[in-house]
Every structure is written in structure tokens, then in C-alpha cells.
Amino acid sequence: MKIKLYYLGIIAMSLLQWNLTVAQNSKKWALLNGNRIEWKVKQGENHEDHIEMAGLQSAAVVYYGVREGRLLLDKKIVFPMLRTVPNNTHASLTVPFQDTKSLLIKVDGVAVDEYPRRFVLDGKLAVYSTTNSALEVQRTLFPSVDKPVLIERVKLVNTGNKPLRIDLINKYSKFLSDPVKSVYGQYVVQALVRDSLVPNLEPKQSYLFDIVYEGKKISTPVYQYSPSYELQKREDFVKSLADDLMLETPNDTINTAFAFAKIRATESIYDTKGGLMHGPGGLSYYAAIWANDQAEYANPFFPFLGNRNGNESAINSFRHFAHFMNSDYKPIPSSIVAEGDSYWNGAKDRGDMAMIAYGASRYALALGKKDIAVELWPLIHWCFEYLERQKTSEGVYRSDSDELEGRAPAGKINLSTNSIAYGAFQSAADLAHELGKEDLSLQYRRQAEELRHSIVRYFGADVQGYSTYRYYDGNTILRAWICLPMTMGITERSAGTVDALLSKYLWTNNGILTQSGDKVFWDRATLYAFKGFFMTGATERALPYFKYYSSMRLLGDHVPYPVEAWPEGGQRHLSAESALYCRVITEGLFHIVPTGFRKFSISPSLPKEWKYMRLRRIKAFDRVFDIEVSRKGKQEFLIVKQQDGQLIQKPILSQQAISITLN
Known part of the structure; x- marks a missing residue:
């Protein structure tokens, strides 16, 4: 039996080493400061992925990546409170938006092709692309925290040495639901292009505009969205979770x-x-x-x-x-x-x-x-x-x-x-x-x-x-x-x-x-x-x-x-x-x-290769407190810092739970 377990252990370690090699070789993204990750697109690299993002009134699955060198950026937007018939588990109104049928950007009369150079994720999705011209395009997508919209901020940058004439053509079609199949009457889903009258871009100048993907009952009045405000709220939400x-x-x-x-x-x-x-x-x-x-x-x-x-x-x-x-x-x-x-x-x-x-x-x-x-x-x-x-x-x-x-x-x-x-x-x-x-x-x-x-x-x-x-x-x-x-x-x-x-x-x-x-x-x-x-x-x-x-x-x-x-x-x-x-x-x-x-009760397991691990600003038990586990020599210690600054310090004994009572 011992021999069998020995060989099983060898097999398990071999599998682990193979898995670790796979993980190292398949890393596409890299860590950035501030809880961000980045994918730098390599020459000739093709890769597609999808991510879901959500707020109180909407959700979106964004399909992004590089296909034959060009940008892929499709969206499926879900409006959970716009219910369809039959009104069952899957009855949230969902509308796709494909980039091939979206906003057309022209430079001096020629349609722009976008070639992504890097992607960044940090609670938003940002895409940085060069084009078949001197124009660079930066896109940032995020859901509103509390409104039924997905927002796409688009920044155009003239990196050349001569002015560029920019034309924006909204190719999105308006979606109108079948009233018979809509629980709350007819719905309208549309992509609203804000600030789309782009002036000629002088060298090194940039221009910012927004696409607001909105879903609402057709009877709901028009709402004047402020994309900058919505972006700040999303960033504040993400920061509050980080803190x-x-x-x-x-x-x-x-x-x-x-x-x-x-x-x-x-x-x-x-x-x-x-x-x-x-x-x-x-x-x-x-x-x-x-x-x-x-x-x-x-x-x-x-x-x-x-x-x-x-x-x-x-x-x-x-x-x-x-x-x-x-x-x-x-x-x-x-x-x-x-x-x-x-x-x-x-x-x-x-x-x-x-x-x-x-x-x-x-x-x-x-x-x-x-x-x-x-x-x-x-x-x-x-x-x-x-x-x-x-x-x-x-x-x-x-x-x-x-x-x-x-x-x-x-x-x-x-x-x-x-x-x-x-x-x-x-x-x-x-x-x-x-x-x-x-x-x-x-x-x-x-x-x-x-x-x-x-x-x-x-x-x-x-x-x-x-x-x-x-x-x-x-x-x-x-x-x-x-x-x-x-x-x-x-x-x-x-x-x-x-x-x-x-x-x-x-x-x-x-x-x-x-x-x-x-x-x-x-x-x-x-x-x-x-x-x-x-x-x-x-x-x-x-x-x-x-x-x-x-x-x-x-x-x-x-x-x-x-x-x-x-x-x-x-x-x-x-x-x-x-x-x-x-x-x-x-x-x-x-x-x-x-x-x-x-x-x-707490019975922490500090890995041998770590000297510490901490959880700060825990909000359980109707209190705010920190926990730190550290090692000094061969002895491990637990420190609980309470909201009033009072410390609870205990030595940690192997596999023995410590009971903690907060003030």
C-alpha cells in the first residue's frame, strides 16, 4: 500500500509540474499596478475572449479580441427588468450589437480598420488600437452602476503631422420588441452616439465621444445620460470594493x-x-x-x-x-x-x-x-x-x-x-x-x-x-x-x-x-x-x-x-x-x-513560503477589523486589530482553532 501511494504521489507531482508549465506558457495577460491586468497583443497573434459586466439595471457580455489582426468587439446586452413572454427564468430581454454593423469611422473618406495593440481590464474593458491611418482609437466599455445602459467611450487621437477629416456614421439599427411578447409593453433598444460631430483633428489633438447602449420601455421618457458621471460612479464602485x-x-x-x-x-x-x-x-x-x-x-x-x-x-x-x-x-x-x-x-x-x-x-x-x-x-x-x-x-x-x-x-x-x-x-x-x-x-x-x-x-x-x-x-x-x-x-x-x-x-x-x-x-x-x-x-x-x-x-x-x-x-x-x-x-x-x-473561530494555514497574510477592513460581525497572520522564526502569530485600535494577539498552534470575541 505504501509503495502504491508513493507512486501515486509521483504521478500527482508530475501532473502538477505539467499543469504549472501549462499555466506559465498560456499566460496571455500581465499584472499592472492597482488591480489591473493587461494583454499586449503580439505580432500575428489572434485570440478572442468574453467578459461579463453588470449594474443594477443591465448586464453585458462583451466579446473582444483580435481576429486576423483586426479588432473584434461584439456585445450582448441584457435588460433583466424588461421581461419577455413567457416570463420564465430566461425571459430577460437580450439584444446583440455586432461591431461589423456598428459605428463606422472614416478618415479623409476612407473607412478605418482598427488593429488592437493592448487590452486592459480593471472593472472596465479598455482597448488601445492603431489604424490604417494616423488615427489611434481608444475604447473603454463599462456598465452604468444604476441605469439600463452600457457605455462605450471612444477617444480618437491624431498621431500624425497633418490634419485628419473625421466622419462618424452610426450604422446601428434600433430594436423594437414585439409588444405581444413583452410583459410591460413595447421595448426599444438603441445605440445613441453622443457628441458625434467631430471637428477636423489637428496633429496631436484628440476627441472624445460616447456610444450609449440603452434599453427602455417605449413609454419611458428620453433620459439625458452623462457618460463622464457614469464612468466616475463605476470607478467609485470598483474602488469601494477594493478598499x-x-x-x-x-x-x-x-x-x-x-x-x-x-x-x-x-x-x-x-x-x-x-x-x-x-x-x-x-x-x-x-x-x-x-x-x-x-x-x-x-x-x-x-x-x-x-x-x-x-x-x-x-x-x-x-x-x-x-x-x-x-x-x-x-x-x-x-x-x-x-x-x-x-x-x-x-x-x-x-x-x-x-x-x-x-x-x-x-x-x-x-x-x-x-x-x-x-x-x-x-x-x-x-x-x-x-x-x-x-x-x-x-x-x-x-x-x-x-x-x-x-x-x-x-x-x-x-x-x-x-x-x-x-x-x-x-x-x-x-x-x-x-x-x-x-x-x-x-x-x-x-x-x-x-x-x-x-x-x-x-x-x-x-x-x-x-x-x-x-x-x-x-x-x-x-x-x-x-x-x-x-x-x-x-x-x-x-x-x-x-x-x-x-x-x-x-x-x-x-x-x-x-x-x-x-x-x-x-x-x-x-x-x-x-x-x-x-x-x-x-x-x-x-x-x-x-x-x-x-x-x-x-x-x-x-x-x-x-x-x-x-x-x-x-x-x-x-x-x-x-x-x-x-x-x-x-x-x-x-x-x-x-x-x-x-x-x-479562526485556524489559519499560513503557507511555509509566505511570511504573512492579511485581511484588512473585514466588515463581518457588524464591526470593522483587520486580521494578520505572521511567522517569526518557527512560531506563527495571529493579530486581530479592532475598530477602536485594540489588539488581540495569540500564538497559533497547529490545527487548533482560536476563538475571537470582538468588542
Whole structure:
């Protein structure tokens, strides 16, 4: 057995070295100061990518790159509150704008071809191009923070030594929706070219104008947009995210990936008639919420960042789920869509009640506001009552499916639902204690311990040579979600699980496969696995993989955020995956676990190659504080700096959690 594990270790290290080589060779982007990245286009280089950006009233997927030397810049703009018929999950009005049918720029009567030289991402997309003339073109694209528009700022620069005659011809056609297929009457989507009367450009002179891509009800009055003002608001929004929950480590790539992930996790919030709704995006999922993406993945993150819209969207999502509580204990729908007017439950119970109970308990503790916790408690309690009605004689809980919704087998009793339920019981026990419900606190803690033993007994198995978990009864191949017990604090079989997840059966250069023998990957599973690795102390083993993953997602061929999946969706930049990336840091590397309104446990895993790691301006527990982990000699230390300047200093002992209570 030792010989087998030795050779498996050699294979794993060989795979890692190959992955690191791939990451180094495929780096297309480079880091710039100020949480920016840049792609300098090489001679003869062709490459295309896409990025999603969003504000409260609109979202856009921008397709950009170089095709045969020329600029590609197409857009698909989504207006989540302009609903279409049938008004279901996918009923957000979406309109494409192709650059080949867009604004025509002429210099001295000749159409301009743009040849990109560099691209920059920093919460906006900037493109710098030369042309077939002395004109240079700089384009900057960004969504409005709170209006239904995407704005493209265009700067023309005469780099030559003689005047240029510039003509702008707007070739965009106005889109009018079919009133019969529009929930709120006819819609109009158009590209408005502002300040398009360009004077002759003298040598070294520049001229700035804007294209405003707008969507509205045809009955809505004309609005006078100020692109400069909208740009400042977008930059202020991005800066506000950069200034809170700041990660500082010796690894600039991870620091920057974390900063970018905060943007994507937070921008995808829509101001619907049903209140603020955090939506995944991806040209499909807007003005709607899900029990996994929102309740389980994103909501527990928002108190740490402290963004007002993020926290309001989290509270609002739980209020929507609570509307579906019922005395018959029929399941709450997996998703509430169409601004709250409808719902989706096509996969029946995916373990949604476990997801909601877990997310709501974690969120209430981390937010640190008793009035919100009191409001959320009936929902949490109802979810546990529902779960008890699904309990089997083996002491585990059945569900119809899991969050993959039938894309891979899950049986009638799966590991995901039960692992998340365990985490929910743990956090709910702490929350009940804070609310003075001691009997329930003891009950939930007892149920958590019983479930833990049942999970290990029912799911524990040797699978493909690894001492790990089977995903369901009859499962004989390794699955990505075997990582979930580790992320909830179940450490039994963790050594074999780490080996399995990093084995040739599951680990690939795109992260962890859904199941052995498949080609499908979902970043959410990879991110949960990283969190579990760090939580269980496998930091030295996992860090090279996490560095590789972070570099690939931030600086590789498809940037700058974690993705949903492949091949499904073509690696869309869904929002909640970015929240999961942030939680790899907060709950994985730092291993922060909320245990009270002002209280948390922390068991940080400082990598040996780092001398420090810090999180500054954490806004959880209704406080603002910093955490620093450092090493002096062989001893590691924890310093918590509170809002009033008071310091809490503790030595860190290996794998021993420290309890911190804030003033």
C-alpha cells in the first residue's frame, strides 16, 4: 500500500509540474499596478475572449479580441427588468450589437480598420488600437452602476503631422420588441452616439465621444445620460470594493484575483420590483435567485465584504424563500424567478432546504445583527423541520437530486445534501444560542453529531483505490463533491479525499472533473475543494494547485474571473463562483467560522513560503477589523486589530482553532 501511494504521489507531482508549465506558457495577460491586468497583443497573434459586466439595471457580455489582426468587439446586452413572454427564468430581454454593423469611422473618406495593440481590464474593458491611418482609437466599455445602459467611450487621437477629416456614421439599427411578447409593453433598444460631430483633428489633438447602449420601455421618457458621471460612479464602485476586505499576501496574482472576484461577486445584483436580487448572469440567469448560487454560495460572503447592496440582496433572497414555507412541508422551490413573480422547481428537491438553512444561519451569524437573525430564524427552523421528514433509517437525508440537477447521477440519498445539512446544523446551533434558544441549540448540536457519524458510516468507502466517500449508494467512481465533508468540518477520511481529488482521476489542467472518466468540470466544485484542502491543513499540498488555478483564471486564455463550467455554457462568468473564490481565502486559508454575532473561530494555514497574510477592513460581525497572520522564526502569530485600535494577539498552534470575541 505504501509503495502504491508513493507512486501515486509521483504521478500527482508530475501532473502538477505539467499543469504549472501549462499555466506559465498560456499566460496571455500581465499584472499592472492597482488591480489591473493587461494583454499586449503580439505580432500575428489572434485570440478572442468574453467578459461579463453588470449594474443594477443591465448586464453585458462583451466579446473582444483580435481576429486576423483586426479588432473584434461584439456585445450582448441584457435588460433583466424588461421581461419577455413567457416570463420564465430566461425571459430577460437580450439584444446583440455586432461591431461589423456598428459605428463606422472614416478618415479623409476612407473607412478605418482598427488593429488592437493592448487590452486592459480593471472593472472596465479598455482597448488601445492603431489604424490604417494616423488615427489611434481608444475604447473603454463599462456598465452604468444604476441605469439600463452600457457605455462605450471612444477617444480618437491624431498621431500624425497633418490634419485628419473625421466622419462618424452610426450604422446601428434600433430594436423594437414585439409588444405581444413583452410583459410591460413595447421595448426599444438603441445605440445613441453622443457628441458625434467631430471637428477636423489637428496633429496631436484628440476627441472624445460616447456610444450609449440603452434599453427602455417605449413609454419611458428620453433620459439625458452623462457618460463622464457614469464612468466616475463605476470607478467609485470598483474602488469601494477594493478598499474593503483587502487581501495582502506575498503572491500578487492571488491578491489581484481576489480583488477581481469581489467585483464579479458584487456587481451582478439587479434592482427588480421584488427588491434587490443577486443573479448568476451568463446571459441566462437574471432578476432571480437560487438556493445554491445565492443562499449557499454568495450570501455567506457578503457580510465579510460589507457591501450594502450585497447584504440587502442576501436578506431579500431569504425573504423570498420564506414566502414559500407551508404547513404541509412541501419543498421550497429551488429558484424564484421573474423578479419574484414565478419560480422553478424542475429538479424537485435538490437539497435546497439544507442549502437555505446553511446559508441563512451562516449569513445571520456573520452579519451580526440580531433583528435580522430573528427575522430569518423561522425560515431556518422550517427547513430543519422539512429535513427531518426526509430522514432515513440510516440517519441520513434523502433528496430528489443535487445542485447538478441530473447532469450526473445522485441517487436518492447524496453526499452533498447531507454534508450541507451538517454544516447547517452546526451554524444553526450557534445562532440558536445567540438568540437564547438553548434547547434548540443543544438539539441541533446533537443532530449535527449524529449526522456526522451517519455520513461517515453511510458514505465512507474505498473508491478507485482511495479511502474517501461514495457519492450515493451504488456509486463506484470518484466524484468532485467528495470535497464537501471537509468544507463543513468533517475531517474523517480527509487524507484519502485530498489524494483522490488531486489524483489523475479527477484533477486536470482546468481543475477538478465532475466525475472520474468525464471531461466536464465545474469551477464551484474546484473552489469548494480548495477551501476544504486549506481547512484540513493540506496547505502545502494544495497551494501550488491554487496558485496555478488563480493564474490561469486571472491571466490565461479566459479571464479574469472563475467560470461556471465546460462544456456547458462555454465557461460563463457566473457571479457566485467569484464569491466562492473569495471564500477560499476567508474560510479556507484563514479558516474563519462565524460562531456568534461578535464571535468567530479562526485556524489559519499560513503557507511555509509566505511570511504573512492579511485581511484588512473585514466588515463581518457588524464591526470593522483587520486580521494578520505572521511567522517569526518557527512560531506563527495571529493579530486581530479592532475598530477602536485594540489588539488581540495569540500564538497559533497547529490545527487548533482560536476563538475571537470582538468588542
